[in-house]
Amino acid sequence: MLKLDGISKTYRIGTFGGKELRAVNNISFDIAPGEVVSLIGESGSGKSTIGKMILRLISVTSGSILFEEVDIATLSRRQLRDYYRRVQGVFQDPFSSYNPIFKADRVFSIIKRVYFRHVPDDEWDAKLRSSLEAVGLNPPEVLDKYPHQLSGGQLQRLLIARALLLDIEVLVADEIISMLDASTRIDVLNLLAELKTRGLAILFITHDLSLGHYISEKAVILYRGAIAEMGTTDRVFNNPHHPYTQMLMRSVPHLDSRWEGKEAVAEGPEEGLLVPGCPYFARCPVSQRSQACKSAIPELLETEPGHFVACRRYADILSEPTPPA
Amino acid sequence: MGLRVENLRVYYQTLRGDVKALDGATFDLEDGEIMGLAGESGCGKTTLGNSLIRLGTRMKYIEGGVELDGVELPIWDHDKMDRFRYREVSMIPQYAMSALNPIRKIGKMTAELLASRGVAYRDVLPSLRDRLDLVELSTDVLKMYPIELSGGMKQRVVMVLSTLLDPSLLIADEITSALDVSTQRAVSEMLVEFREREYVKSLIFITHDVSILYQIADSIMVMYAGKLVEKAPTDTIIQEPRHPYTKMLISSLPQIGVKYTEKKLEGIPGQPPLLLEPPTGCRFRDRCPVAFDKCQEEPPFVEIASNHSSACWRTMEDHAQA
Numbered sequence: 217m218l219k220l221d222g223i224s225k226t227y228r229i230g231t232f233g234g235k236e237l238r239a240v241n242n243i244s245f246d247i248a249p250g251e252v253v254s255l256i257g258e259s260g261s262g263k264s265t266i267g268k269m270i271l272r273l274i275s276v277t278s279g280s281i282l283f284e285e286v287d288i289a290t291l292s293r294r295q296l297r298d299y300y301r302r303v304q305g306v307f308q309d310p311f312s313s314y315n316p317i318f319k320a321d322r323v324f325s326i327i328k329r330v331y332f333r334h335v336p337d338d339e340w341d342a343k344l345r346s347s348l349e350a351v352g353l354n355p356p357e358v359l360d361k362y363p364h365q366l367s368g369g370q371l372q373r374l375l376i377a378r379a380l381l382l383d384i385e386v387l388v389a390d391e392i393i394s395m396l397d398a399s400t401r402i403d404v405l406n407l408l409a410e411l412k413t414r415g416l417a418i419l420f421i422t423h424d425l426s427l428g429h430y431i432s433e434k435a436v437i438l439y440r441g442a443i444a445e446m447g448t449t450d451r452v453f454n455n456p457h458h459p460y461t462q463m464l465m466r467s468v469p470h471l472d473s474r475w476e477g478k479e480a481v482a483e484g485p486e487e488g489l490l491v492p493g494c495p496y497f498a499r500c501p502v503s504q505r506s507q508a509c510k511s512a513i514p515e516l517l518e519t520e521p522g523h524f525v526a527c528r529r530y531a532d533i534l535s536e537p538t539p540p541a
Numbered sequence: 542m543g544l545r546v547e548n549l550r551v552y553y554q555t556l557r558g559d560v561k562a563l564d565g566a567t568f569d570l571e572d573g574e575i576m577g578l579a580g581e582s583g584c585g586k587t588t589l590g591n592s593l594i595r596l597g598t599r600m601k602y603i604e605g606g607v608e609l610d611g612v613e614l615p616i617w618d619h620d621k622m623d624r625f626r627y628r629e630v631s632m633i634p635q636y637a638m639s640a641l642n643p644i645r646k647i648g649k650m651t652a653e654l655l656a657s658r659g660v661a662y663r664d665v666l667p668s669l670r671d672r673l674d675l676v677e678l679s680t681d682v683l684k685m686y687p688i689e690l691s692g693g694m695k696q697r698v699v700m701v702l703s704t705l706l707d708p709s710l711l712i713a714d715e716i717t718s719a720l721d722v723s724t725q726r727a728v729s730e731m732l733v734e735f736r737e738r739e740y741v742k743s744l745i746f747i748t749h750d751v752s753i754l755y756q757i758a759d760s761i762m763v764m765y766a767g768k769l770v771e772k773a774p775t776d777t778i779i780q781e782p783r784h785p786y787t788k789m790l791i792s793s794l795p796q797i798g799v800k801y802t803e804k805k806l807e808g809i810p811g812q813p814p815l816l817l818e819p820p821t822g823c824r825f826r827d828r829c830p831v832a833f834d835k836c837q838e839e840p841p842f843v844e845i846a847s848n849h850s851s852a853c854w855r856t857m858e859d860h861a862q863a
Binding site: 259367398425431453464466470479 | 581582721722723725726727730749750751752753755756779789790791793794795796797798799800801802805806807808809812
């Protein structure tokens, strides 16, 4: 339904814009109805940029984003309004999504004015109440209140309710769980999973691997703007191929096992975004990398059905007539 | 000797009255112990950490005592506390990345910091070099301005600076929250190394992320709404928690391996109470699935097994029966 076709975003930096910074580099994947795709990456990996490009909040430098085969960059103002009725985003910090001098439920009256002008008030009220209840909110507790009178979890759920009122088909959820407390975050996560069963497609942007694993069918691991690894969640988590994904899996704190050995500080130089080769080159364990990695960006290779990895090592393995077991 | 905290109460003053952010905490911390302090935002864990080193302007000491290595800490007196701050008790603040003076080179700033405590930079320099090496920073950072370092590097600089005089107690407040998983692991392991090398005797590691505590802490103390809920060795808290809040908190954590389609996790219904006028009795009562009449009285924080304390009437009852 939603298809990202080789999208990139580059920024000109330096005094005269002489250098190019590739925030997002040649990303392709798609999301089907009722599917949750986790977009996992650390800060600066370009995950939020991708979300914003899908919502057309920032433009695409090259490539295209297709919604039902139509490139969203070509949408007219009027078509865009319809697009937003079907594709919506919810962001990390619920407090900054509201104007503190207005009541929180103003987010609902705005969409009524834009999209549901002809719906009678009582019918609208009923619709509003049912969508609030669908996200687990008690309407009298949250209506007619200012943002500071509500908790982060409540504000976040109001935004999801707002998206639901539009009967959306795609939700871009950008780190919507990370500001919530442990006791309430799982409820919001379960809510998303339930919406999925009703056919909503969700792009779940997160840096938290366990949240991504809990909810999604497909996982896309980003590193410095490029896809490092992508595939069904089980394959990516249980059999990570890329040295970056492997390192991430080793670093995640578990509650049933302890870290083994020591992990070095994993910080590459900032130039990662500017060098021509593999973005992970500077951090890659030396035994696995070669000079070829430095000069060209590795292509995404399919190592097993539905499991893609961008690492040169697999190019060699796959090109051999009988791959090692 | 370690740390002894006795019935510590610290409130926040607001225009609408006192917020009872830390309402009676009693616990011990042994030498060499890394204690994780866990809880949701607003449970008082940062207030407890701050109380042990420096009360903010709106924080009001109500009662209670703090003893470190057998010496009473005058935490209610900002000036008297100065003698202990940095030398005996030190802290890595929540926003360590912005704790550095932007217009001083790291080395100059360190020298000024040491001078304010009457220590010569030259005497500390060899040890400073060793420690930078431990946190995988080159000594070149001493000649750099904070703006030249990444967030993670600044964090590690602050870790080294705050422990340079080998404090007895170090408080680390949510230092891993803003970091990526890989850096999170490295930083947590470095703090354990600080303890091994006796740069610090004991450590209070404040975080909302229980799974990190499982990796590095010797014991975990859980807080809820300004009160201590449970304290026990790490394995006990994770595998055999006794307080209903701890149980629900731990079972609500998504782990890799858990999928919604296979095992739906449950959150804790309801919201924590407002601490401006907290309810009487157990503060978790309204959200607790096993609450009963007795919970209208406040449960004491008592030892229910060796090294295992909890504040729950139900747990005490079970314990008495067992």
